[in-house]
Amino acid sequence: MADPTMMASLATDMTIVDMLMSPAVWLSFATLALLEVVLGIDNIIFLSIITDKLPKHQQPLARKIGLGLALLMRIVLLSMVAWIATLTTPVFSVGDHTVSWRDLIMLGGGLFLLWKGTGEIHHSMEGHDEGTSGKKSAVFGWVIVQIAILDLVFSLDSVITAVGMAEHLPVMIAAVVFAIAVMLFAAEPVSKFVHDHPTIKMLALSFILLVGVVLIADGLHLHIPKGYLYFAIAFSLGVETLNLLSAKRRARKNAEAAH
Template identity: 55%
Template sequence: MPVFELAIAFLTLAGLEIVLGIDNIVFIAIITNNLPGDVQSKARKIGLLLAMGTRIALLFAITWVMRLTAPLFSVMELTLSGRDLILLAGGLFLIAKSTFEIHDKIECKPHEQTARKALTFRSAVTQIALLDIIFSLDSVITAVGMVGHIWIMVSAVVAAVVVMMIFADPVSHFVHRHPTIQMLALSFLILIGVFLVAEGLGKHIDRGYIYFAMFFSLLVEILNMRMRKAQAS
């Protein structure tokens, strides 16, 4: 892969990782909000570091599994390997998760209120670690679906977490003010999910089409945001 394409893949994946990490930041904020004020920032940073560690560990594990290309069984005339099963499962997971998330956002279902409980620092970090495993799945599967080089995936994850640690509050405020960005990211996940399913079924799709669609959609949304801002002023 040429250097230019590697750079584009890195920047695209890092940007998408930041958007996909917003939910993780929100849940970390909810948990740490019940801690004393002097340790909230520390717990939040530890939570993001745990998210980075979880993603990197899962990246190496999934990449290893995806190398299993030996045929396992055949269905009709389709021969499936371990890698194909991972791609199919990951693609279906992304499609289902994104569809449900979009449905919830359209329906505007209120989140259930939970009773506030006093937390110790250790119990808060433990809960964050467990949540990181759940919220890392879609991020990792997305990374594997977009880029074939492990070092690009790891670098993008590290870069995204560093950016989130520095700009956690501004990023959260931006996405809160512009919910269409979250909807756009969920639409990207559906697109990537379809790509993974196609790859699992032996139908190759050039990743360049994915990149073009993502950047074009993002450009249109930025123009829409500027237009809405101009009309409001």
């Protein structure tokens, strides 16, 4: 995490015009925006899984609300960087292990993801019936609550990353807004792709479990580089993409042979 003294001194004497004319600021924005988009993969996958149980006409609205909450939380947290610095202050100790509010948030978020991911995998494996559309409509509020809980955890991680990579608050906010805009554009096709391919959905659920483990490890002060996590899921998706292409080619050949 970034140095709290640096976080507390984010006020800058650079004007907006100075920042727009600075190559270093543009490089910082581009780097941070790209990283925020990568980190936003968590949000998109979670949104696609959690909103899949809603009626079709409610799913786009739920995803938009979820991403809107993510943007709002990120901007609010960025405007409270001095307070965020205090989240790393130990509040109690367990033996030699100190626990801060940030640790508790990461632990809670990780456990929530493990619970949610395990439940969804069990649901998929058992093939439980989704129920009536009226029953689905009743859980819209609960879906939004779950999205808000994970938005808080992901937003905190996103803001900590932003503060560690940029020195100017407008640059951080611009990068976050750009990343959310990309996520909003990608949410629908990603959700449809995950819904239409059960094996991809299972990989997505596995990814949610991995993120949960990483969050718990982070809360326990065991740092796991996220590059490992994203490489693992990218490799798995690459292999599954080859399987899907191979299956589609076989189906096409069988269709041609049948004619």
